[in-house]
Every structure is written in structure tokens, then in C-alpha cells.
């Protein structure tokens with residue numbers, strides 16, 4: 586407990602608590618003092634003013650995380666996890682990030698890197714000291730081991746793709762011919778009137794995104810412009826966006842009007858989803874009206890009947906979305922990995938180098954093999970941060986806000 590006074594006139598600014606963390610037992614690994622003042626922004630501003638006039642300066646964006654990294658308190662996977670801990674909007678996102686902060690993904694990757702290092706050292710030894718009685722490289726054993734490493738890297742990359750989906754929200758796309766009730770369904774799922782709904786076909790002209798929590802997971806629900814053959818220019822542009830939305834979709838929800846017989850436009854919708862190769866749950870809307878759509882025609886995949894008007898069937902649709910997430914392993918949050926864009930690229934380059942080494946075994950010289958392993962080791966170092974240049978670090982830390 587203490588008092589902050591303005592040295593200029595000795596006036597009391599606030600009663601505060603000062604906590605000190607002697608190095609290396611602080612977040613950054615440096616000597617740190619934290620001042621807890623009363624939360625009022627006016628008071629905080631005055632306390633800061635006193636400190637700044639006394640020679641302190643404000644931290645840059647991400648400066649604390651950067652210092653923690655440079656002092657070996659946090660690796661790059663930890664940095665990414667921290668960014669996500671700060672940004673998490675659902676319990677699932679927070680759990681993935683907290684798990685990564687505990688260091689499991691780092692240990693997985695370090696173990697892979699250690700295996701590659703081991704082979705690299707042996708190869709180099711036989712190349713550099715051929716006259717010494719160093720054991721020969723057993724190519725069969727090396728092939729077996731590299732295949733194992735490749736499998737582990739691919740599993741890690743899949744976990745990172747899933748982690749990215751959870752971090753950004755699983756994109757779930759509502760699509761269908763005009764007037765089937767896509768926007769009404771978006772509103773029903775959100776539980777509020779977000780999108781404009783009218784009886785006029787072609788009401789929605791652009792894609793619209795809203796986030797919803799399903800189970801513990803964030804879902805990015807995307808409402809789209811209706812798809813139909815005869816469309817004006819604005820509608821055509823909206824339809825191009827619908828197709829683009831399908832590209833990155835986790836799940837497509839083609840919406841059909843159950844009160845009308847299925848027509849050519851509906852069959853076109855089913856075809857577009859099939860061609861995009863996206864997982865789908867077909868939705869037959871307007872269950873409050875007498876049914877005239879022959880749902881058997883909708884082909885393979887789950888079908889859920891709902892009424893956006895009365896809310897009937899909406900819990901079943903939410904359960905179907907959740908089941909799809911479970912089926913794809915997204916609910917096993919402890920296995921997911923969060924990577925930044927540069928880290929994902931480095932991981933992919935590492936995978937390619939191991940692939941080339943494996944494919945080349947038996948036909949390329951051992952010095953080439955050694956170069957590929959070295960490349961893979963270096964790229965994995967970029968993922969964990971063991972081997973990263975200052976410019977890349979700038980790009981990583983500038984995403985943080987001031988004071989983190």
C-alpha cells in the first residue's frame with residue numbers, strides 16, 4: 586500500500602498497491618513493478634501522467650509478450666495462444682488457447698524436431714568423416730522414421746487447421762433459392778431479428794455474418810443471397826459471393842421451402858453444394874405449413890425439418906451442427922493447435938522438405954538428403970520461434986494491443 590503524489594506540488598493522486606516481481610519471476614522475465622490504482626480512468630490518467638513525467642514511457646503494442654519471448658519465457662506457440670486467450674469469445678476458444686499455453690503443442694513439435702536433428706547429425710557425420718568407423722546409414726530404418734515424422738507433421742497440420750476454425754468461428758453457410766427462409770432461419774438461430782425478411786424474393790443481396798455459440802464452439806453463421814437462374818446484375822454479384830462463401834465453409838445448410846414442390850432452382854442449389862464438396866445438412870423450412878416438397882429427392886446426408894416462424898426444429902438443427910463438429914474431432918479441444926499465418930506456412934514448408942527427403946531416399950545423394958532435413962529442422966524452428974528473424978517478430982507482435 587502506498588500513495589502516489591505529484592512531485593510537482595506534492596498533491597496526493599491516489600492510494601495504490603505496488604507489487605514487485607524480481608527477475609526472472611515475472612511474465613517478461615525482467616524486474617517488474619505493477620501499480621494497482623483505483624479503476625477510474627481519470628485517476629489512472631493522472632497516475633500515468635506522474636509516471637511519464639518522471640521518465641517512464643508507454644509500452645508498444647505486444648511489447649510485454651515480445652520481451653517474454655526474447656527472455657525465453659514464452660515460445661511462439663505460447664505467444665499465439667496468448668493472443669487467443671485475449672481474444673477468446675467462447676469457452677471453447679479459451680480452452681484451446683489455455684491448453685496451448687500449457688505447452689503440449691510445443692512438446693509435440695519439439696519431439697518431431699529432435700528426431701529430425703538426430704538423423705541430420707548422423708548423416709552429416711557419415712558425410713564428413715567417411716573414413717572413421719561410423720555406422721552406416723540404414724536407409725530402410727531412415728525411411729520408416731521419416732514416414733513416421735511425415736505422419737506426425739500432417740496430424741499436427743490438421744490440428745492447426747481445426748484450431749484455426751475454432752479460433753475464427755466455424756463458417757456455416759445458409760444458402761438456397763430466394764424466399765425459402767434463409768434470413769428468417771438466421772434470425773431464429775440467433776434468437777433476434779438481425780437480417781431483413783420480406784415476402785419479396787431476392788431480399789438478401791449480399792452475404793451477412795453473425796457469430797453464435799453452439800455447445801462450447803463459436804459458429805460463424807453466413808446468410809447469403811438466394812441462388813436462381815434468372816437474376817439481375819446485383820443478384821448475380823450476390824450469388825458469386827454465395828459460391829465464394831461455400832469455398833471456406835465448414836458446413837453448408839441448403840435451405841428448402843417445404844411448402845412448395847422442389848423446383849429446378851432447388852436442384853441447382855443441391856448441385857452447387859455437392860460440387861463444392863462441403864459437408865451439408867439439408868434444411869426443410871416452413872414446417873408449420875402443409876408439406877408439398879418431396880424431401881426424398883434431396884439425396885444423401887442428414888435432413889432437418891424446421892419452422893423459422895415458430896422455432897420448431899431449431900434445436901434439432903443446432904444439434905446437427907454440433908454433431909458435425911463432433912464427428913470431425915473439433916470438440917476434442919485439447920488436441921487442437923493455434924498457429925499464426927507465418928507459422929502455418931513454415932509448418933507446410935517443413936512437411937514438404939520431409940516429403941522430398943522421403944521420396945528421394947535411395948535415389949538422391951546423402952548430402953542432398955541432409956540439406957532437406959536441415960531445411961525441415963529450420964522451418965520447424967520458425968514455428969516454435971527457436972529460429973526466427975526480427976522482421977517476422979515485428980509482424981507477429983504488432984497484432985497485440987498496447988500493454989500486452
Ligand SMILES: Nc1nc2c(ncn2[C@@H]2O[C@H](COP(=O)(O)OP(=O)(O)OP(=O)(O)O)[C@@H](O)[C@H]2O)c(=O)[nH]1
Pocket residue numbers: 761762763764765766767768769770781782783784785786787788789790809810811812870871872873874891892893894895
Ligand atoms: N410460414 C412460414 N413462413 C416463413 C418461414 N420462414 C420464412 N417465412 C417467410 O418466407 C418469406 C421469405 O423469408 P426470408 O427469410 O426473407 O427468405 P430468404 O430465403 O432469406 O429470401 P431471399 O433473401 O430473398 O433469398 C417471408 O415472407 C417469411 O416470413 C416459416 O418457417 N414458415
Ligand SMILES: [Mg+2]
Pocket residue numbers: 767768769781788789809
Ligand atoms: Mg434473405
